[in-house]
Amino acid sequence: QNGSIRGRRxxxxxxxxxxxxxxxxTSSSLAEATQFRHICVGDLVKEKNLHDGWDIEFECYLINEDLVCDELEDLMEGGGNIVDYHGCDFFPERWFDRVVVLQTDNSVLYDRLSRRGYTGSKLTNNIECEIFQVLLQEAKESYPEDIVxxxxxxxxxxxTKNVESLTDWVRSWHPAS
Ligand code: ADP
Ligand code: MN
Structure with a gap:
């Protein structure tokens, strides 16, 4: 069983x-360059109802992590996926060969999120999340350090640079034997 997982091509x-x-x-551009499947987990959650309702405080769906993992298991076993999500601690560690944490300067991010219509605590929570490197921490705690x-x-x-370097990484990747 382990063999089939390690054996993804x-x-x-x-x-x-x-x-x-x-x-x-980044993910959609990388998917275009590599012909990999782009899985935007937020969209999937909405489309397939993989949530437990709307969270009023955080203004987002309460994602059902078990349903999401069940939904993705077969696809992940086949390889060739780019999974796009603002969380990473609930996916099985064995799914990923590379974990990319994108980081943006606070003031740049502030403008982007304001433009997206974020205000008040939704805006400040996300800026704090970036300042304290919450996702980098979460990734390092959840995956081997050498793949993060x-x-x-x-x-x-x-x-452009990130997509190029990730495309190079994909091209030089070989299945573990
Ligand atoms: P996420 O999926 O992480 O929430 P998006 O890819 O939806 O972020 O990007 C949010 C907005 O910021 C979009 O309008 C996008 O064009 C812009 N954006 C994202 N990354 C960059 C970047 N590196 N340089 C310039 N604009 C960016
Ligand atoms: Mn997104």
Whole structure:
């Protein structure tokens, strides 16, 4: 059983980070370059009702982590996936060969999230999340340190560079024997 998981022929990549750091933009561009499947977990949760209702305080769906993991298990076993989500501690560790944590300068992120219509505590919570590097911490606690990479995502040039280096990484990846 372990053999079939280790034996996937293409890697899986997790793209995580605070909301607004560019996960979806980066993931869709990377999916285009690699022909990998882009799985935007937030959209999947909505489409397939993998949640336990709307959280009034945090203004988002209360994701049902077990349902999400069940939904993705078969796809992940096949490899070739880019998973895009602002959390990373509930996915099975064995799913991922690379965990990318996108990071954005606070003032740049503030403007992006304001433009997205975030205000009040929703805005400040996310800025604090970025300042305290919550997602980088979570990634380091949840995955082997050598597969976790933090990448700067302040500008469009950063996205281009990140997609290029991740595409190179995919091309040179070989299944473990
Ligand atoms: P996330 O999926 O992490 O919430 P998005 O990819 O939806 O972030 O990006 C949020 C907004 O910020 C979009 O309008 C996007 O164009 C912009 N953006 C994201 N990353 C960058 C970047 N590195 N440089 C410039 N704009 C960016
Ligand atoms: Mn997104």
């Amino acid at each position: 293409q890697p899986n990549i997790l793209v995580t980070g605070t909301p607004g750091t560019g996960k979806t933009t 990479v933090a990448l700067k995502s302040d500008t469009i040039e950063d996205i």
